[in-house]
Amino acid sequence: MELVEVKKLQVELDAFAGRDVYLHLETTNGSYATHFNEGFFNAGAFIRNVVINYELGKVVGDSPHRVGLKLPHGWVYAQGITHYELDDQGRLLLAGHDGTGKLAVALQISETPFSY
Amino acid sequence: MTIPQERHVLVVFPHPDDEAFGVSGTITTHIKQGNPVTYACLTLGEMGRNLGNPPFATRESLPVIRKKELQASADAMGLTDLRMMGLRDKTIEFEDDEKMVGLMTDLIEELNPSKIVTFYPDFAVHPDHEATARAVVRAVRRMKDRPTLHCVAFANNTLEMLGQPDVVYDIREVRDQKMNSMKAHISQTAWMLEEMEHKLQQGDTETENWLTKERFYNYRWNEDFEKSF
Ligand SMILES: [Zn+2]
Numbered sequence: 001m002e003l004v005e006v007k008k009l010q011v012e013l014d015a016f017a018g019r020d021v022y023l024h025l026e027t028t029n030g031s032y033a034t035h036f037n038e039g040f041f042n043a044g045a046f047i048r049n050v051v052i053n054y055e056l057g058k059v060v061g062d063s064p065h066r067v068g069l070k071l072p073h074g075w076v077y078a079q080g081i082t083h084y085e086l087d088d089q090g091r092l093l094l095a096g097h098d099g100t101g102k103l104a105v106a107l108q109i110s111e112t113p114f115s116y
Numbered sequence: 117m118t119i120p121q122e123r124h125v126l127v128v129f130p131h132p133d134d135e136a137f138g139v140s141g142t143i144t145t146h147i148k149q150g151n152p153v154t155y156a157c158l159t160l161g162e163m164g165r166n167l168g169n170p171p172f173a174t175r176e177s178l179p180v181i182r183k184k185e186l187q188a189s190a191d192a193m194g195l196t197d198l199r200m201m202g203l204r205d206k207t208i209e210f211e212d213d214e215k216m217v218g219l220m221t222d223l224i225e226e227l228n229p230s231k232i233v234t235f236y237p238d239f240a241v242h243p244d245h246e247a248t249a250r251a252v253v254r255a256v257r258r259m260k261d262r263p264t265l266h267c268v269a270f271a272n273n274t275l276e277m278l279g280q281p282d283v284v285y286d287i288r289e290v291r292d293q294k295m296n297s298m299k300a301h302i303s304q305t306a307w308m309l310e311e312m313e314h315k316l317q318q319g320d321t322e323t324e325n326w327l328t329k330e331r332f333y334n335y336r337w338n339e340d341f342e343k344s345f
Binding site: 001026028031035038046082091093095101102103106116 | 169
């Protein structure tokens with residue numbers, strides 16, 4: 001993965017617009033957050049292999065970035081995006097990694113389903 | 117305590133690396149004693165958060181890395197019967213409960229283990245650990261001749277609720293294998309191992325203790341975690 005360069009990532013997001021794509025979206029604090037810090041309110045969400053078709057995709061802001069996808073009837077967005085990669089299977093993988101190297105957020109789109 | 121001979125040992129955990137910290141010394145010892153050991157690892161730790169910054173992996177490439185690490189850990193312990201059960205990290209508690217019990221029952225019927233090792237229900241911290249422990253306990257509960265059931269517990273309230281572990285094995289003789297099993301999972305354990313080396317160099321007895329002993333609780337059927345299932 002490389003650090004997000006807004007112009008380059010924008011080109012990749014544009015390329016997937018108007019097509020049916022599989023979505024992976026996740027935010028996480030890790031399952032041990034409350035074990036290490038008992039007062040911590042642990043919340044997160046996960047969705048994988050739901051098909052969407054966005055008409056406009058946009059990356060905004062200084063790093064960490066925000067990325068939003070406008071759908072005919074709704075929205076998908078993620079904040080905290082630091083890195084991206086168009087992988088060897090042509091999937092666009094975006095992720096936010098914190099200072100200790102832990103993933104905090106992921107937003108991925110692909111024309112073929114992600115594995116299980 | 118010396119580690120007794122077993123007809124067959126079945127170890128069930130959800131994540132690659134669960135075996136390394138808690139039980140790799142015990143597994144290695146059983147193998148050295150000639151006891152067959154099967155490790156059923158339910159997921160590939162697909163949701164691991166340590167991906168580095170700069171990242172060394174992506175959400176999609178991590179399972180490939182962890183699969184190799186799991187095999188390397190098995191090799192370090194001398195374990196030949198490694199089963200990767202194909203579930204997805206962080207989803208086990210959402211699977212059908214009866215299906216999970218069936219998965220465990222199938223393993224038990226095939227292997228006829230005299231000892232099973234897993235987590236202790238309600239004292240296992242991670243939702244996957246808890247779901248795994250529940251499935252194993254439920255499967256064993258239904259058996260007429262129950263095997264020994266040794267559980268790993270590490271929730272913050274373990275000592276308060278369960279007291280001291282009733283099974284403590286000295287694993288000094290296989291310390292190197294245990295170290296190598298932990299090192300095999302380097303993508304997820306690097307920072308932890310670094311901290312450990314540092315503590316060992318300072319002569320920290322708690323850390324040293326942790327590398328020389330492995331602790332288990334016999335499952336308390338008279339204080340079963342649920343009344344019925
Ligand atoms: Zn685990």
